[in-house]
Amino acid sequence: MPFITIDNQEIEFEDGMTVMQACELAGVEIPRFCYHDRLSIAGNCRMCLVEMDKSPKPIASCAMPATEGMKIKTNTDSIKRARKGIMEFLLINHPLDCPICDQGGECDLQDQALHYGLDRSRYEENKRAVKNKYMGPLVGTIMTRCIHCTRCVRFSTEIAGVDDLGLLGRGENAEITTYLEKAIESELSGNVIDLCPVGALTNKPYAFKARPWELNKTESVDIFDAMGSSIRIDTLGKKTLRVLPRLNEEINEEWISDKSRFAIDGLSKERIDIPYIKRNGKLISTEWDEVLNRITQEISKHGKENTLALSGKFTDIETLFATKYFVQSLGSNFFDCRYDNAQFIENQRSSYLFNSSIQEIDNAEVILLVGTNPRWEASVLNARIRKSYINNDCKIGLIGKKIDLTYEYSHLSDNIEHLNDLLNDRSPFSELLKNSKKSLMIIGNSAINFRDGKEVLNVCSEIAKKYNISTNNFNGFNVLQQDISKAGAIDIGFYNNDFAQNFDQKIKDHISKFNPVVFLLSCDEINHSILEGAFIVYLGHHGDVLAQLANVVLPTPAYTEKSSTYVNMEGRVLQTTRCYHPLGESKEEWKIFRSLSNNFSQKLRFNNLSELRNEISNLFPVFKEINNLPSSSKLDFGSATKIENRVLEYNIKNFYMTDVISRASITMANCSREILNKVA
Amino acid sequence: MKHPGMINIVSDTSNEIFEWSERNFSKVKIVIEKYPAGKQQSAVIPILDLAQRQNNGWLNRSAIEKVSETLSMSFIRVMEVVSFYSMFNLEPVGKNFIQICRTTPCWLRGSNKLLDVVKEVTGCNLGETSEDKKFTLVEVECLGACCNSPMVQINDDYYEDLNEDNFRKVLLKLKNNENINKGSQSGRRGSSPEKN
Ligand code: SF4
Ligand code: FES
Ligand code: FES
Numbered sequence: 001m002p003f004i005t006i007d008n009q010e011i012e013f014e015d016g017m018t019v020m021q022a023c024e025l026a027g028v029e030i031p032r033f034c035y036h037d038r039l040s041i042a043g044n045c046r047m048c049l050v051e052m053d054k055s056p057k058p059i060a061s062c063a064m065p066a067t068e069g070m071k072i073k074t075n076t077d078s079i080k081r082a083r084k085g086i087m088e089f090l091l092i093n094h095p096l097d098c099p100i101c102d103q104g105g106e107c108d109l110q111d112q113a114l115h116y117g118l119d120r121s122r123y124e125e126n127k128r129a130v131k132n133k134y135m136g137p138l139v140g141t142i143m144t145r146c147i148h149c150t151r152c153v154r155f156s157t158e159i160a161g162v163d164d165l166g167l168l169g170r171g172e173n174a175e176i177t178t179y180l181e182k183a184i185e186s187e188l189s190g191n192v193i194d195l196c197p198v199g200a201l202t203n204k205p206y207a208f209k210a211r212p213w214e215l216n217k218t219e220s221v222d223i224f225d226a227m228g229s230s231i232r233i234d235t236l237g238k239k240t241l242r243v244l245p246r247l248n249e250e251i252n253e254e255w256i257s258d259k260s261r262f263a264i265d266g267l268s269k270e271r272i273d274i275p276y277i278k279r280n281g282k283l284i285s286t287e288w289d290e291v292l293n294r295i296t297q298e299i300s301k302h303g304k305e306n307t308l309a310l311s312g313k314f315t316d317i318e319t320l321f322a323t324k325y326f327v328q329s330l331g332s333n334f335f336d337c338r339y340d341n342a343q344f345i346e347n348q349r350s351s352y353l354f355n356s357s358i359q360e361i362d363n364a365e366v367i368l369l370v371g372t373n374p375r376w377e378a379s380v381l382n383a384r385i386r387k388s389y390i391n392n393d394c395k396i397g398l399i400g401k402k403i404d405l406t407y408e409y410s411h412l413s414d415n416i417e418h419l420n421d422l423l424n425d426r427s428p429f430s431e432l433l434k435n436s437k438k439s440l441m442i443i444g445n446s447a448i449n450f451r452d453g454k455e456v457l458n459v460c461s462e463i464a465k466k467y468n469i470s471t472n473n474f475n476g477f478n479v480l481q482q483d484i485s486k487a488g489a490i491d492i493g494f495y496n497n498d499f500a501q502n503f504d505q506k507i508k509d510h511i512s513k514f515n516p517v518v519f520l521l522s523c524d525e526i527n528h529s530i531l532e533g534a535f536i537v538y539l540g541h542h543g544d545v546l547a548q549l550a551n552v553v554l555p556t557p558a559y560t561e562k563s564s565t566y567v568n569m570e571g572r573v574l575q576t577t578r579c580y581h582p583l584g585e586s587k588e589e590w591k592i593f594r595s596l597s598n599n600f601s602q603k604l605r606f607n608n609l610s611e612l613r614n615e616i617s618n619l620f621p622v623f624k625e626i627n628n629l630p631s632s633s634k635l636d637f638g639s640a641t642k643i644e645n646r647v648l649e650y651n652i653k654n655f656y657m658t659d660v661i662s663r664a665s666i667t668m669a670n671c672s673r674e675i676l677n678k679v680a
Numbered sequence: 681m682k683h684p685g686m687i688n689i690v691s692d693t694s695n696e697i698f699e700w701s702e703r704n705f706s707k708v709k710i711v712i713e714k715y716p717a718g719k720q721q722s723a724v725i726p727i728l729d730l731a732q733r734q735n736n737g738w739l740n741r742s743a744i745e746k747v748s749e750t751l752s753m754s755f756i757r758v759m760e761v762v763s764f765y766s767m768f769n770l771e772p773v774g775k776n777f778i779q780i781c782r783t784t785p786c787w788l789r790g791s792n793k794l795l796d797v798v799k800e801v802t803g804c805n806l807g808e809t810s811e812d813k814k815f816t817l818v819e820v821e822c823l824g825a826c827c828n829s830p831m832v833q834i835n836d837d838y839y840e841d842l843n844e845d846n847f848r849k850v851l852l853k854l855k856n857n858e859n860i861n862k863g864s865q866s867g868r869r870g871s872s873p874e875k876n
Contacts, residue, residue, distance in 0.1 A: 163754030168688040168763040175688060179756045 002068035007075060019061040019072055020048055028074050031083060031112050033090075033197045034149035035062035038253065039158060045090070045149050047112065049082045050074045058082045080116070087116040093128045093172075094198070095144050102140075103199030105212040109147065130175050135165075136183025137670035138190055138262055140204035148174050152192040152201055159255070160186040161386050161406025176200070183674050186406075187379035187655055190261040194244065194254075205262060205667045206242045210234075218579040219246060221566065222260040223314055223559045224659070225378045226481035227358065228568030229256050233560055235579045240264045240560050250359050250629065251568070257379035258671065259655065259662055266665030267558050270543045273584025276553040283553060288585065291552050292592075296599040298535045298551075299517050304330040304600075306514035308507070308534070311337040311494055312523035313659045315485040315589075316564030316576075317623065319521055319539075320494045321616050322590035322604060327519075329602035334510065336496055337489035339526045340651065341503040342445050343453025344479070344490055350633045351457050352490050354569040355475040356440050357629055364388050364476075366436040368429065368469075369398045370460065371416065371648045372444020375405050376655040377482050378569070382406065395436075397429045400446065400648040416447060417645045419459050423466065433467040440476040441469050446648050448479070451501040461638030475632040481569040482652070488567035492620055504530050520546055521589060522556070524660050539589055542660035556589050557582035558661065563609070565616075565623065571630040573623055683807050683818045684773055685766035690741045690759065698743040700750070704730050708750060720751050724761050727751060728768055737777055737835075738769035766820075773816040774809045776854050778802070779833040782819045785826035790843065794830055795819075797844050801851040814855060827871040828864055841866035 001012045004019075006026040013022040018041070020030050033045035043063035050061045053071040058079060061072070073079065090109065098104045130143040148167065153176065156165045164184045168177055178184060184192075193203050215234040222229040222243070229252035232244045243264055245256040275291040276283040299307055307330050309323045315337070327335050345351035361367070361384040374382040382405065388394040389407040396409035399418050412418050412429055421427040433439055441464055448456050457479075464470040464477040481487055489495070499506045508530040511518065515533045520526075522540035528549055538550035541558040561582040566574050582588075590612055597604040606612040617623040622630065656672040657663045700708060708727055715722045727750060731743045739762060748758040762768040769777075778798060782791055799805060802815040809816040825831045828840030832847070839850055839862065846865040853860045868874060 163756055166756035166760045168760060169686070170764050173686060173688060173763075177688070179754075179759070 002066075004066050004069070005071045007073060013066050017066045019050060019052075019059070019064045019066045019070070022066040023050070023061060023072065023074060030061055030074065031116065032062060033108060033112075033147060034151060036151055036154075036195065039151060039154040039195075042150050042154065045147065046086045047083060047090075049079060049086065051076055051079050083116045084118060087113060088118055088122070090147050091117065091121070092123050093144075094147060095127060097145070101142070101145065101199040102202045102207060103145075103196075107199060108197035128172055133175075133177045134181040134183075135178055135201070136189065137667060137674055138204055138258055139184065139193060140202045140207055141200060142202065143175060143200055145198045146176055146200035147198055148176070149197060150176075151195045151197070152176060155192055155195050156184060156186065156189070158390070159191075159383050159386070160184075160188045161383075162186045165192075183671075185675055187257050187259070187375060188255055188383060190258045191245070191255045203242060203261075205265060209241050210236050215241060216579065218560075218577050220560075220577045220579070221574045222252075222256060223484045223566065223576070224260045224263065224662070225257065225380075226484050226486060226569035227251055227378050227381060228484060228566060228572065228574045229260060229380060231256060231260065233577075233579050235560070238580045238583065240267050240579065250357070251572075252380045253384075255380050255383060259379075259658070259668065262667045262671070263656075263662040263665045264560075265667050266542075266661040266663070267560060269664040269666070271558075271583055272541055272543050272547060272553055272555040273586055274555060275585065276550075278551045283548070283550075288587070291554060292596055292599070295517070295537055295552060295596060299330065299600075302516050302535055303514055305332045306334065306510070306516035307332045307519070308510060308516050309335040309519040309521065310339055310507070310523045310526065311335070311485060311489050311521045312339065312540075313483045313485060313525065314559060315489065315521045315523075316562075316566055317488045317492060317616060318564060318609070318612055319589035320485070320489050320492055322593040322606075322612065323519060323521060324492065324494055325604055326593040326597055329597060329600060329604070332516075333496055334498075334516075335494055336499045336503070336507075337486060337494045338499060338503050339523055340445060340449050340482075341453070341501075342449040342486075343457065343500065344448075345454060345457055345637050346497065348637050349491070349571065349630075350475060350477060350635055351461075351637060352479050352481065352487055353571040353630075354442075354478040354480060355470075355571075355632050356478055357570050357632075358384065360438075360474075360476075361385055361388050361440065363392070364394050364438055364440045365392060366429075366432050366439040367394055367396045368422075368433070368439065368441045369396065369400065369409070370419070370441065370443045370456075371400045371447025371650075372442055372480050373400070373403050373405070373446075373650045373652065374442065374444075374480065375403070376650070376652045377444060377480055379655075381480070395432055397432070400444070401650065403650070414647050415645060416456060416643055416648055419456065419463065419643045422463050423459060423640060430467075433469070436467075438474070438476070439467060439469045440478060442478045442480050444480050444650075445482050446650050449651060450646065452644060452646075453501070455639075455641045456643060458637060458639045459641060459643055461635045462640050464635060465638060470635045472634065475635065477635055479569070482658075484566045484568065487569060487571060488565070488573075491567055491571075491622055492616070508532075520550070522660065539592065540660065541583075541586065542664055544660045544663065554592055555582075555584060555586035556592070557586045561586070562588050565613070567622075571622075572628065573626050575626055683766060684738065684769040684771040684809075684816065685818070687770050688763045689770065690739075690744060691771055692741055696740060696742060698731065698735060698740065698746045700731075700746065701734055704734050712751075721753050721757075724751055724753065724758060725765070728758070728762060732768060737773045738771060772809065772813075774813050776815050776834050778815055778817050779820040779823070780817065781821070781823050781825075781829070781831055781833075783822035783826075785822070786830040789829040791830040793844050794832065794842055794847050797847050798832075798851060801848060801855065815851075828868075837862040840864045841868065 011026045032048045034042045048061045049058040051073040153165045222231045230246035230248035386407045469476040511534045518534040524544045536550040537552045539554045560579045656668040662668045804817045831840040841864045
């Protein structure tokens with residue numbers, strides 16, 4: 001490998017690196033505004049100047065390729081003077097409004113001005129003022145503060161794939177704007193707020209709420225989709241004020257979707273914080289003891305052995321485990337997580353996981369999407385597909401309705417039937433798949449949430465084997481889960497084969513036959529007509545439709561209020577962190593079931609969270625290791641049945657409102673109104 | 681008022697829909713062919729120029745949309761180019777687009793006086809268009825004809841060796857739609873030495 005000398009220190013670097021990257025290797029930090037690891041190089045802020053031997057002028061280190069034998073100096077007097085000069089230029093038009101700027105305290109310009117700024121201004125002319133632009137309900141703008149680094153423009157064109165932002169004019173007239181003042185039409189738009197080095201693009205819902213140094217910062221895991229992105233939750237007292245992405249190369253790089261970032265205002269709306277009991281058709285607030293006694297009576301009355309429990313979008317492993325063992329202790333085996341009717345194959349972990357790992361998308365040459373709209377089901381993952389499309393010219397094929405995915409793809413068919421053609425080599429995509437060295441297949445919920453879901457999985461598995469999508473040492477057969485709860489629920493066996501294939505009908509039959517007590521674990525997405533005749537115990541944190549139908553409502557903490565274990569779509573075990581104590585009288589679900597079990601013959605065997613977790617990992621060894629990617633398993637199932645004709649419909653109709661929290665969020669309501677033109 | 685080429689806002693007021701004339705469309709195809717397949721965006725400047733010529737010297741929203749459609753570019757990318765170059769006008773301009781050079785050589789040779797003349801004859805200030813829509817007046821930096829300074833550019837042509845008299849004549853003729861001679865107004869060829 002070639003060598004470069006940085007501040008008299010000789011260091012080895014990789015071919016293709018820039019001088020700035022080489023400096024980083026040497027542990028020298030170079031100040032910058034426009035350069036960003038994940039964006040193309042613009043070289044327009046000039047803050048990164050360094051001295052290079054034989055060059056009479058300083059060079060922009062972010063744009064200069066490092067070459068063998070270069071001698072770079074980063075801390076000479078002339079460089080300091082040059083950077084001071086640049087800083088002075090940047091500040092000519094930058095307002096001195098830090099005291100009223102939301103970026104204050106976490107502003108690159110502020111920080112670097114501390115080192116390179118002059119303590120007085122030599123500029124007597126007026127500063128320019130730029131009209132603020134309207135960029136939608138999420139991104140606030142104070143454009144006078146913009147320093148024209150164009151990071152936001154590069155992000156939206158390169159990563160988000162929407163050509164909405166641009167830099168118009170030049171010199172003094174330059175300004176960042178959207179085409180005709182419309183909202184940025186991307187599910188990732190919030191990331192421009194983090195990218196903007198100054199306070200020009202800011203978090204609109206968070207405007208003037210707090211200063212960064214007064215916030216409590218908790219590292220946690222996002223639960224709004226099944227990726228389990230790494231996030232940081234900033235709270236003040238019992239209020240979640242904002243969510244930021246954390247760097248995680250394997251999952252979300254450094255992005256998160258707008259839902260993960262902005263749905264949090266829903267956490268303080270329509271909350272259930274005390275137990276309720278229904279009397280004369282009305283939910284009346286009451287005491288814990290009373291509800292627990294009532295539930296105990298009802299369970300005995302309705303027949304313990306028929307008790308049913310259904311999990312929802314956010315149900316964590318602790319809850320699932322406690323529920324399962326509680327229900328079993330009653331002599332019942334009726335519990336299920338397939339409220340969306342998405343099928344899988346029992347005891348085949350690879351039939352419900354994203355086996356290749358999210359990171360492998362970067363290396364894919366061909367990607368086949370089956371009944372999935374990744375842009376809405378996992379927005380950050382979709383950005384990775386786009387990245388692969390741009391960097392390795394990855395070819396993408398879609399079976400499903402035509403949609404805008406932010407990259408080009410060949411639309412193979414609207415109909416799931418097309419799988420038959422693929423299997424028999426009659427698809428226009430067959431040739432591509434045959435010649436590709438690394439292909440992925442991504443199967444979405446809409447492909448498998450039907451009674452023939454299992455057959456679809458089996459045929460897909462055959463296709464994967466046939467085209468070497470899945471080989472001995474690599475498994476490119478992927479199921480894209482939509483809910484963070486799903487993979488884990490299947491992992492701990494929270495399902496009953498009796499309910500397979502047609503969830504609604506079978507649950508309905510069960511309920512009308514036995515009229516049992518039904519525990520709904522924040523299960524809000526089911527068709528409530530199937531619950532008729534049941535005694536409904538709703539456990540959850542939001543007063544959504546089903547809570548209102550319930551006979552008993554038990555308050556439980558939201559994801560910011562408890563530490564939970566989840567399994568993401570790749571099968572990685574992840575743990576969230578509690579940011580503050582549960583609201584009101586809410587109690588964790590496992591505590592509720594633990595105390596309920598006191599009233600029955602069999603007590604659950606744990607008394608606190610660590611005992612519970614021990615118990616879980618003893619019974620299910622996958623939970624022993626956290627954050628690890630499971631080793632990919634081979635496809636051990638598959639059969640070539642004929643798939644029946646069915647037009648695919650994506651099950652998510654509104655990205656901004658998919659669950660109880662986002663449905664309660666005003667910000668999300670604004671987004672769906674403005675961006676999707678849907679009345680919320 | 682501002683130079684119509686130095687604003688960042690598309691004019692939305694005209695409802696005219698821009699369609700390529702047949703002649704221009706064949707030119708468009710020739711220009712695009714100069715670039716490798718898939719790199720048609722590189723043709724954006726010449727294509728915008730064609731559109732501006734067809735649209736009486738300025739680009740309205742429809743014309744820019746047409747260009748972005750022709751080159752499969754997004755609107756904002758074309759708009760960035762249009763707003764960057766002052767040669768693309770975003771507001772209607774008069775029939776004669778007068779660019780008066782105000783850089784040092786021309787200024788030393790009397791461009792200030794020319795400015796007075798042109799303001800008087802056309803009735804416009806810098807950046808303005810006359811009421812009869814015959815003139816738009818803007819100032820520019822050196823146009824590279826300093827050897828024959830002072831000079832102005834009117835539409836595509838240079839008018840050099842100007843003084844108050846001959847410039848006034850030129851402008852009056854333009855006002856009356858009469859023909860005028862391009863180039864040096866003192867009658868010399870190129871920049872050959874002046875007799876004195
Ligand atoms: S708005 Fe922010 S990110 Fe965009 S160019 Fe200006 S300073 Fe850079
Ligand atoms: S970081 Fe190098 S020019 Fe901006
Ligand atoms: S200064 Fe007027 S043309 Fe050069």
